[in-house]
Amino acid sequence: MSLLLRKVWGTVLSRAAAAGAAQPPVDSPPSSPRRRGGGGGGAHAHEYGSLGELDALPIDVLAQILRLLGPADAARSGAVCRAWRLLAADNGLWAFFLRLGPDPWDLVVFAETHLAAGPASVPLYYDFSPQLSFKQIYSRRAVVPGSIIVDGGSGYCKYGWSKYAAPSGRCATFLEFGNIESPMYARLRHFLSTIYTRMQVKPSTQPIIVVLPLCHMDDTESARASRKQYKETLYSVLFDMNVPAVCAVDQAVLALYAAKRTSGIVVNIGFNTTSIVPIFQGMVMYEIGVETVGLGALKLTGFLKELMQQRNISFESLYTVRTIKEKLCYVAVDYEAELRKDTQASCEVDGEGWFTLSEERFKTAEILFQPQIGGMQAMGLHKAVSLCMDHCYNSEVFGDDSWYKTIVLAGGSSCLPGLSERLEKELHKLLPPHISKGIRVIPPQFGTDSAWFGAKMIGNVSTFTEAWCVKKKQFRQKTRRNGSSFVNEST
Structure with a gap:
């Protein structure tokens, strides 16, 4: 059935391309064409453009056809006429495609509603916005590059790809790597180089998300300086390794995101404390x-x-x-x-x-x-x-x-x-x-890997690289201009 539909669809698209060459396309809002009647008739054909024999089909049948055809052909269907363009922009259709993806639907909605704007502007309450265009979200999530996730943890480190269902490997934490008397830069470099070697990935090929362990917990001036120094060193190590973009987020914050929350109290039972x-x-x-x-x-x-x-x-x-x-x-x-x-x-x-x-x-x-x-x-x-x-x-x-x-x-x-x-x-x-x-x-909800899954949500969000990442050029320019004040404790 699906193969037959694709053959018919290829004919429809080829005819539409020939007819559409004479007139410019009309943009349409990402809303469902509910004004169209359930049966056929000339009213909607006159307003939205004729589908020929398909005008007799109810709207829900046409929607099922697009579902069977898949996202690529659904996106191309806008070339047929305005009626198809409206139908292909329906949020329900692209929500269906997103539900078939690797990430649970509720996590996708939470990520796109709360995290797409980046760490500086996260809303407090779960407020699903009907203004979201899931067609746009689907297309942007499809091209978001996979990220390396390194969750240091306090007992052991979890690492893997953001596109994977779970961490692909585990090893000792940063604190257990190398000579503990070595400078922080040398130890971090050794630690991260080992992760890249085990994953058989070149640092220059993928962005990275580093889960920051909660250290220096008080709010004294020395504690703030220590947190900033750690982040500065981390950014320097990764950019010296030619990593294209870095996202560093606190472990407790990511565990909160994994529970689909942006505010609350995280009780993290670590290895020692x-x-x-x-x-x-x-x-x-x-x-x-x-x-x-x-x-x-x-x-x-x-x-x-x-x-x-x-x-x-x-x-x-x-x-x-x-x-x-x-x-x-x-x-x-x-x-x-x-x-x-x-x-x-x-x-x-x-x-x-x-x-x-x-x-x-x-x-x-x-x-x-x-x-x-x-x-x-x-x-x-x-x-x-x-x-x-x-x-x-x-x-x-x-x-x-x-x-x-x-x-x-x-x-x-x-x-x-x-x-x-x-x-x-x-x-x-x-x-x-x-x-x-x-x-x-x-x-x-994700057992011992809550922070890793929180990082996975960030790594797959449609605006990841522009909203969450720091690029090498940006880091170098701002550190030269502002010194160590570049690092923001909230990220």
């Missing part, structure tokens, strides 16, 4: 305060190791313990009630056989809320988040105080089942109603 990061319209609010808790994935794995040793459960390595944690552990919504239940479960670790846990399954993650049971002096996760929310409320920087009531979890250990429900429950108990009302805790 947990960061609670307030973000407003894509900018980390250092002036409000980034809270940190000295608990991370390594502490959780270490505590499970102790619990297993107490029960004389033998294992080969810490990697085995981490695997068991990922397969069996969870967060108890009610810790005391969970102690009274039978929670025994087993899992298999390749090469080592089966392991069985009971109370260890939920006791491991309980140190996030009760660090003292693991012998640690630290603030509970719920208390740190509530403190951050209290700071957001008292800052009164913005008229609307609902922006910080969305809490997005990120990091590998945030994937533990039950964490979002437990945190939300504890926050309602800790905070007064005027702050806790409307709180929503969102688990990581």
